[in-house]
Amino acid sequence: MSIWPLARSPCKFSGPEIACSDHYDSASGLSTAQLFITLPISPDISEHIAQLNAALGVPSNYAASRGLALCLTPDELVETEPDFYGRPQRLTAQALQAWSQMKSCAAESEITLHLISAFRSPDYQYELLKRKLDAGQSIDQILQVNAAPGYSEHHTGRAIDVGTLGCAALVEEFEWTPAFAWLREHAGEFGFALSYPRDNPSGMAYEPWHWCFREQSSGAFAKNLDKPTRKE
Numbered sequence: 001m002s003i004w005p006l007a008r009s010p011c012k013f014s015g016p017e018i019a020c021s022d023h024y025d026s027a028s029g030l031s032t033a034q035l036f037i038t039l040p041i042s043p044d045i046s047e048h049i050a051q052l053n054a055a056l057g058v059p060s061n062y063a064a065s066r067g068l069a070l071c072l073t074p075d076e077l078v079e080t081e082p083d084f085y086g087r088p089q090r091l092t093a094q095a096l097q098a099w100s101q102m103k104s105c106a107a108e109s110e111i112t113l114h115l116i117s118a119f120r121s122p123d124y125q126y127e128l129l130k131r132k133l134d135a136g137q138s139i140d141q142i143l144q145v146n147a148a149p150g151y152s153e154h155h156t157g158r159a160i161d162v163g164t165l166g167c168a169a170l171v172e173e174f175e176w177t178p179a180f181a182w183l184r185e186h187a188g189e190f191g192f193a194l195s196y197p198r199d200n201p202s203g204m205a206y207e208p209w210h211w212c213f214r215e216q217s218s219g220a221f222a223k224n225l226d227k228p229t230r231k232e
């Protein structure tokens with residue numbers, strides 16, 4: 001089974017391992033696949049993803065039945081600040097710039113945002129699902145809350161899981177925090193959208209902590225990025 005250069009997990013330390021997997025952009029109505037698949041997909045990558053999914057017992061109609069296409073790993077990723085647990089994380093340069101600006105702007109309103117997770121490779125996703133299978137969950141159960149390898153927005157280096165002080169990581173209660181209220185109002189100004197709203201078309205669990213940077217949100221986003229960084 002071939003491993004391509006960026007197909008390594010950035011996470012060697014302890015921390016939450018929930019992978020997020022809805023693929024619906026509530027703002028534009030476009031699926032993640034429509035947003036991110038702009039380059040030809042190498043047969044090698046397609047084959048590698050197919051092998052990972054076959055090894056997990058992911059149904060062969062998984063992608064088609066959910067309207068998903070592959071989420072490709074970008075050629076270049078940059079190091080972010082360490083996440084809340086001190087682990088190294090990576091994003092695309094543009095997503096990191098947008099995240100940094102958003103976090104700084106939130107801080108000015110005394111809203112604490114911190115990074116829980118960012119880029120994850122398909123191989124990491126495979127290991128994540130494999131551990132759940134080994135622990136006794138069925139693949140159908142797992143796919144209700146985790147994307148199959150190759151289909152997670154985290155593969156794109158544009159998705160982040162966000163936490164805040166006073167709230168456990170990756171729990172639905174995040175929606176009751178001031179941080180979520182702030183994000184709901186302002187994240188779009190920085191190009192971030194909530195990927196997994198309630199009752200999303202992919203049938204994925206509600207994930208108020210998962211936000212994905214989309215270059216298409218260019219208007220207000222570009223305006224914010226033009227501002228000098230006021231903190232950090």
Ligand SMILES: [Zn+2]
Pocket residue numbers: 018019020021154159160161209210211
């Ligand atoms: Zn996520």
